[in-house]
Amino acid sequence: MITEEQEYLTRTRRALAWMLDHARMRVATGAQIAGDRYTAEVLGRMLKSHVKELAEEPDSPLYFGRLWFGDGPDAGEHAKQSYHIGRRRITDESGQTLVIDWRAPVSARFYRASARDRQGVTVRRRFGWSPHPPVRLTGYEDEHLDRGEEAGTGAFLRAEIERPRVGPMRDIIATIQPEQDALVRTDLADSLCVQGGPGTGKTAVGLHRAAYLLYAHRNQLRRTGVLVVGPNPAFLSHIAAVLPTLGEIDVRQHTLDAVLTDAEPSTVDSADAARVKHDARMAEVLRRALYARVGGPAEQVVVYDGSTVLRVSGGVIAREVRTVLAADLPYAAGRERLRARVVALLQRQLEARGDSPNASVLQWLGRRPTVTAALDAAWPKVKPAEVLHAVLTDPAPAADGILTAAEQDAIRWAKRPAKRAPKWSAADLVLLDEIAGLLEHPDGFGHIVVDEAQDLSPMECRAVARRSRHGSLTVLGDLAQGTTPWAAADWSAHLASLGKPDAPIVELTTGFRVPAVVLEYADRLRPALGAAVPTVHSVRSDGTLRVHEAADATEALIKAALTCVRSALNHAGSVAIIATAPGLEAVVAGLRAAGIPVNTGGGEARVTAVPAALAKGLEFDHVVVVEPADIVAAEARGANRLYVALTRAVSRLDVVHARPLPELLGDTVSG
Numbered sequence: 001m002i003t004e005e006q007e008y009l010t011r012t013r014r015a016l017a018w019m020l021d022h023a024r025m026r027v028a029t030g031a032q033i034a035g036d037r038y039t040a041e042v043l044g045r046m047l048k049s050h051v052k053e054l055a056e057e058p059d060s061p062l063y064f065g066r067l068w069f070g071d072g073p074d075a076g077e078h079a080k081q082s083y084h085i086g087r088r089r090i091t092d093e094s095g096q097t098l099v100i101d102w103r104a105p106v107s108a109r110f111y112r113a114s115a116r117d118r119q120g121v122t123v124r125r126r127f128g129w130s131p132h133p134p135v136r137l138t139g140y141e142d143e144h145l146d147r148g149e150e151a152g153t154g155a156f157l158r159a160e161i162e163r164p165r166v167g168p169m170r171d172i173i174a175t176i177q178p179e180q181d182a183l184v185r186t187d188l189a190d191s192l193c194v195q196g197g198p199g200t201g202k203t204a205v206g207l208h209r210a211a212y213l214l215y216a217h218r219n220q221l222r223r224t225g226v227l228v229v230g231p232n233p234a235f236l237s238h239i240a241a242v243l244p245t246l247g248e249i250d251v252r253q254h255t256l257d258a259v260l261t262d263a264e265p266s267t268v269d270s271a272d273a274a275r276v277k278h279d280a281r282m283a284e285v286l287r288r289a290l291y292a293r294v295g296g297p298a299e300q301v302v303v304y305d306g307s308t309v310l311r312v313s314g315g316v317i318a319r320e321v322r323t324v325l326a327a328d329l330p331y332a333a334g335r336e337r338l339r340a341r342v343v344a345l346l347q348r349q350l351e352a353r354g355d356s357p358n359a360s361v362l363q364w365l366g367r368r369p370t371v372t373a374a375l376d377a378a379w380p381k382v383k384p385a386e387v388l389h390a391v392l393t394d395p396a397p398a399a400d401g402i403l404t405a406a407e408q409d410a411i412r413w414a415k416r417p418a419k420r421a422p423k424w425s426a427a428d429l430v431l432l433d434e435i436a437g438l439l440e441h442p443d444g445f446g447h448i449v450v451d452e453a454q455d456l457s458p459m460e461c462r463a464v465a466r467r468s469r470h471g472s473l474t475v476l477g478d479l480a481q482g483t484t485p486w487a488a489a490d491w492s493a494h495l496a497s498l499g500k501p502d503a504p505i506v507e508l509t510t511g512f513r514v515p516a517v518v519l520e521y522a523d524r525l526r527p528a529l530g531a532a533v534p535t536v537h538s539v540r541s542d543g544t545l546r547v548h549e550a551a552d553a554t555e556a557l558i559k560a561a562l563t564c565v566r567s568a569l570n571h572a573g574s575v576a577i578i579a580t581a582p583g584l585e586a587v588v589a590g591l592r593a594a595g596i597p598v599n600t601g602g603g604e605a606r607v608t609a610v611p612a613a614l615a616k617g618l619e620f621d622h623v624v625v626v627e628p629a630d631i632v633a634a635e636a637r638g639a640n641r642l643y644v645a646l647t648r649a650v651s652r653l654d655v656v657h658a659r660p661l662p663e664l665l666g667d668t669v670s671g
């Protein structure tokens, strides 16, 4: 039987080689076929990326599964057919499909068919490949669903999730679970919120959904775009390769800050100021501050046209302003609507005189200095920075009745900065985006995946909502891992801020990363996490947890951490030391003094030093968490931060401490 599969593999490789040659030839001739330079360029780029995709293929298994269909009614159009399923579609010279894409509709049955609900499938085969190039087919495992056999993803899933982690995150197309597949294939029109504890595959689901949507709605999303928002650059580089290996290179992956502006914050807010600035009520404060500029004393418009005088009085302009305000347009569009209405009034006067002004006359009227002066008085042009500058200089006019006096004090600039170059904090940049959004709707995306969404503030949520007004969202997060002062306490309110109040909330409760023994230990912190979320059940019964007490917080602590790292290096896979930023410095110095290379941001060493504040979303084979009490004490939601740190481990967790452990962790370790 394996001979038959070997032959099929040979045939598939030949087909792929042909596809590659064919694509190369099209690159060569593409420029000549296209009629103009622009089209040639676009075509050339498209063809080149296609060639690149194909050329990368030989290094990866060409397919991971195969399905056979019976002839019952459930099989439908697939009766008696058999399909190989892989990362991408492969066709031979005659146009016959040898491998179908994992995202094709029929592939859903590979992930979802079971002995109880066969969906027409008689046999499901999973292929094993050698893990290192040159890629070889090593075997396969069959489930005869028609005979009631069901191994689930069994051995293959286990091998995949227990594999030592090296390098960045990988795709999971061979082992997507049925409940994950249902989320991945949710329709483009539907927004979705996924609540899942550590390692339940939220990020994986979000990225695979993006890839699926691009497959199912290629043309629409090529126009409108797909965006993935992650918490920090380290996380983004961890996930960066997943979509490209699935053939999707056109997805933007950014932190929210980078989506909003190219500018970097140049000052830091006090905790109180940041809390107020991130509060949803700021939206109303800013709206008021902006619209307070509208409806100033109106100047009359006077246009001399030959012997006649056209006139619109200040009173009439004030009335027009009220009409435009009622239309609830973006601010900049409102100004132009007002201009158009004033021009219409002037036009009527010309028509009453017997003229019938054409479009260029109307345009000329609209550009008269007297019209612009009236607009400047009644609906002035304004920049976001001017509005925020005014609010932070004196919040009262816009904030009275919305923010308390203490809250206004918190955001008021202690010293009025120069008007030209004020220093903006991270929260200010979000507020500037809010004002810019009032002036003009920003470009949106067809779909946005927001990871670690529990950490977004209401004002940040609004920035996402503005960009998905006509699109949908995949919101991923875990209320228990919320670490910002404004972290979401429940998803309903959060989804409302994100502009998708009706998005269903789906819970994932199967853990694929963290071994049960580690998860149970981290779960001891639950009473301190302030989140009512379901418990995660790990599919992993392997893994180890060790707690080491050091005699002092200096030399002995570093020595203990060093011992843990040395023993970690005896195993395959990545190693991380997680501590508070100051705590990390001493440990890194200790490791380097002992001759162990350590990455501190980028680098090829096997050991990475990760400040607790940047550990979110990452995973490492072996994790050493140093001084949990310091991590808890460092910030208001320190217990949540520690929960995140403890749940980064794929195989082994060492906890090293000199100070007493947080009480909830206790001092006994089982397993």
Ligand SMILES: Nc1ncnc2c1ncn2[C@@H]1O[C@H](COP(=O)(O)OP(=O)(O)OP(=O)(O)O)[C@@H](O)[C@H]1O
Residues within 6 Å of the ligand: 157, 160, 161, 169, 170, 171, 172, 175, 176, 177, 180, 196, 197, 198, 199, 200, 201, 202, 203, 204, 205, 478, 481, 512, 513, 616, 617, 618, 619, 647
């Ligand atoms: N079906 C699956 N098959 C194989 N591996 C999986 C599967 N689902 C998830 N994983 C793996 O489990 C690990 C955790 O997944 P992921 O990072 O998506 O979880 P998460 O819910 O985002 O975690 P966290 O909240 O801790 O950031 C990853 O290594 C991922 O590849």
